[in-house]
Amino acid sequence: MTEVEIIEGCKKGKPACQEALYKLYGSRMKGICMRYAKTEFEAEDTFQEAFISVFRNIQNFREGSFPNWMRRIFVNTAINNYRRNKKHYDHQDSQELEIQDDNQLDGLQELTTKEIVAMINELPEGYRVVFNLNVVEGYNHREIGEMLDIAEATSRSQLSKAKNLLKKKLEKINPCKYAS
Amino acid sequence: MPAENKWNDALGKRLYDFEEAPLPETWSKISGELKPRRYRWWLWLPLIPLLISLPWVLKFTVIEKHEVGLEQKNNPKSEENLAFLQPANGTENSPSENKTGSIASNQPAPVSPKELTSGSDQQTNSGNPDKNTVDEIGKNVTPNRQAEKPAYRPLVVIPGVAAIRETEDMEEENSISEKPKKKILSKGLIAHARRKDAKPTLASKSLNPEESKDNTTVPDQKENSGNSVSAGGILQPAIAFNRNAKKDQAGKALNGSPDELKTENNAGFTVQEINSENKENGAATQDSKSSLGELSGLAPVQNEAAKQDSVIKPISLAANLTQDSSENKTRKQPVKTNNKWAFITYGTPQIAYQRVLANRQDNLMVVKMNHMNAYSSERLGYELGLRSRYYLSENLQLEAGLHFGQLTQSINLTTKATLADSAVVQQQPNGSVAMQVHNRQQKQQVIFRYYLGGVYLGANYVLLPKLHFNAGLGANTLLQYKNETEGFDPEITRVAPYVTAGFKYNWQLGRDFTLQAGPVMQYYLQAFQRGNTPISAKPTTFGLSIGIQYRRQK
Incomplete structure (x- = not known):
């Protein structure tokens, strides 16, 4: 089945098409959830919720890139979960972790994506979301501020702190390279 | 900054394409949620x-209302009917106790005269001159009772007499009761018509002298149209259906009109007292008394002609009425336990x-x-x-x-x-x-x-x-x-x-x-x-x- 047939089948509620769509985009969408969630369980919850939302709203999809449409749903679901659980997250003060040297970011090339995602998951909740939205999804700080209901300056600050934290982690992983 | 942007792009691209295999049981959970909810x-x-x-x-509600409705419909004047249908005190009156000479009883009637003139008089046609025009005694009595038709005809019962006769016209006009009419002369009934060999009584003479000339015959129905009662009947004066007879009889005429007409139920029936206007005529009352005195002592006599011209009010009607009334009273006052x-x-x-x-x-x-x-x-x-x-x-x-x-x-x-x-x-x-x-x-x-x-x-x-x-x-x-x-x-x-x-x-x-x-x-x-x-x-x-x-x- 082609993607169009799968989508049409999903619009008609055919279980086979739904499963085909899941198999086609499940891994990619699960990756998105993994980046936004702190734990595997949170990612799983977001993944299920978002996929159900995709199937229930697939009638609204008209034209364009279907993967991008799905991605937006997954990102929005992840953001909604972040908003919902915002008050329960522990906010860490990472001022002391700031690193002044931007050249140390080259060490990322030696890490696998999964390791990088694991590092991102260790970021504080707000930093992680802003980092994902800016670096991965490409939203600017104004858009991020509107999405997360925070100030634009806050978004910039959190992104900077997120990067500093990542650099610090990279430095720990490969101290020789950063030492040079 | 360029180095940072490069780093951002490289990291962003790698993360954008990051894939992670979902857990095996995830799809079953999702599909379970997607299934249409069971009814x-x-x-x-x-x-x-x-x-x-x-x-x-x-x-049950409808039946209840229906019963109540029927009860009220069938007995619109049940209270009134009960008023004169209920047994009077000392109902066991022997004929000798009727010393008034009429069918009146010494016992107090349960109905006041006022009530009788308003309601019962119309039924008996004895106390409402406006509604009864008499051109001639015993003749041309124009009934005017269409205005109100009572639910039950009041009965006039004489001690020892089960029922009395009324003229057919009266029966027709008063045919309100839905009970079947049975021309039955019960035991002890005294016919109103006299036998040929019977002596004319004072009452008969006084009521209608002309007809009393030939009092062996039943009064002409045509002449006595309406509800007037001919002189041929002994009881008629006492009943005073034609109380306007005083106009023509001048002292004699209404001799038969009693001051009071009372019906008494001697066997559990009702007693009704009907006032008349001629209280001043004591002689007439006395005549009436004497005539009724005779009446009460008479043996049952039936005149065939009178039988044809009259309709006998069955005693069963009175009994039924009394029974219905008692049932109605019972329904009206249910014992609420x-x-x-x-x-x-x-x-x-x-x-x-x-x-x-x-x-x-x-x-x-x-x-x-x-x-x-x-x-x-x-x-x-x-x-x-x-x-x-x-x-x-x-x-x-x-x-x-x-x-x-x-x-x-x-x-x-x-x-x-x-x-x-x-x-x-x-x-x-x-x-x-x-x-x-x-x-x-x-x-x-x-x-x-x-x-x-x-x-x-x-x-x-x-x-x-x-x-x-x-x-x-x-x-x-x-x-x-x-x-x-x-x-x-x-x-x-x-x-x-x-x-x-x-x-x-x-x-x-x-x-x-x-x-x-x-x-x-x-x-x-x-x-x-x-x-x-x-x-x-x-x-x-x-x-x-x-x-x-x-x-x-x-």
Whole structure:
């Protein structure tokens, strides 16, 4: 089945098409959830919720890139979960972790994506979301501020702190390279 | 900055394409959510007893109203009828007791003269000159009784006489009673017509001298049209159907018109007293008395002609009337002794809220309830039951009953393992070490469904005539249990006691049925889960109880 047939089948509620769509985009969408969630369980919850939302709203999809449409749903679901659980997250003060040297970011090339995602998951909740939205999804700080209901300056600050934290982690992983 | 942008792009691209295989069981969960929800037919169960009861309630209500309507329709003047149909004091009057000479009795009549002139006089045509025009004595009596037709014809009963005759015209005009008319001359009946060989009495002479010339014949029907009574009849003067005869008879004429005409029921029948205008004519009264004195002593005589021209009021009619009247009186004044027992069938859709109890014996702790106090269709349940109610008094009743119900515990919560899942140790720039401990958190929805049967014992108190408060104790026993949660399999208690309280508003649907509706709360005294379970929750249900109470009124 082609993607169009799968989508049409999903619009008609055919279980086979739904499963085909899941198999086609499940891994990619699960990756998105993994980046936004702190734990595997949170990612799983977001993944299920978002996929159900995709199937229930697939009638609204008209034209364009279907993967991008799905991605937006997954990102929005992840953001909604972040908003919902915002008050329960522990906010860490990472001022002391700031690193002044931007050249140390080259060490990322030696890490696998999964390791990088694991590092991102260790970021504080707000930093992680802003980092994902800016670096991965490409939203600017104004858009991020509107999405997360925070100030634009806050978004910039959190992104900077997120990067500093990542650099610090990279430095720990490969101290020789950063030492040079 | 360019180096940072390069780094951002490289990192962003790698992360954008990052893929992670979902867990194998994820699709089954998603597909389970996507399945169309099953039709919850059992939500309609509480309506079943209501729907079953409603036709019966309506039936009894309609019958009740119909009976009442018929009763009122058939007896529009039942009170009036009863007034003169009821037996007078000392009804056992022998003929000799009628010393008034007429059919009057010495006993006080139950009806006042005023009542008689307004209602009964029209029926007897004796006391309303405006409605009866007499051109000639014994002739051309124009009845004018169409204005009002009484429900029952008053009977004139003489002691020892079962029934009297009236002219056919009168019978026709007064043919109001729906009872079949039987031309029966009962035993002891004295015919109004005289025998040929009978002597004319004073009354007969005085009433109609012309006709009294030939008093052996029955008065001409044509001449005596209307309700006038010819002189040929002995009784007619006493009955005073033609009380206007005084105009022509000048002292003699109304000799037969008594001052008072009384009918007396000697065998349980009624006594009626009819006033006449001619109280001043004592002689006439005396004549009337004497004539009736003769009358009372006469043997039953039947004149064939008179029989043809007259219609005999059957005695059975009077008996029936009296009987009907007594029945009506009985219906009018029912003895209200309410039954001590009442029975209620009810249905209650319920929504259950949970109080999650701390459980310190496992490695999970509840971080938060994710849909606390929120409405969820998963929480809906129902209860159907029967209750009997014993009336200690009209304000306080004891209740006991049996019921069947379905209760669902739906809990959406986030749990956290008490044991550390992971720990991140970080060395600070100043050389200190910071450790961050992560505990595994998990969102879960726990659904337990219970099918319960139980007993109830409580009391109902009448706060207001239509507002009742009831409270009591109950205990449910587990009939069936469904656990729709993976990973949880707690031990479930077999008996769940609870206290309940509620208000009921009552609508009377008929004589015996009452519709009750109101909020009900059930508070369970212990959790359904027992032992070392991750989740232990005490449900509290809120419902709207709708029921029908049957209490037979004696």
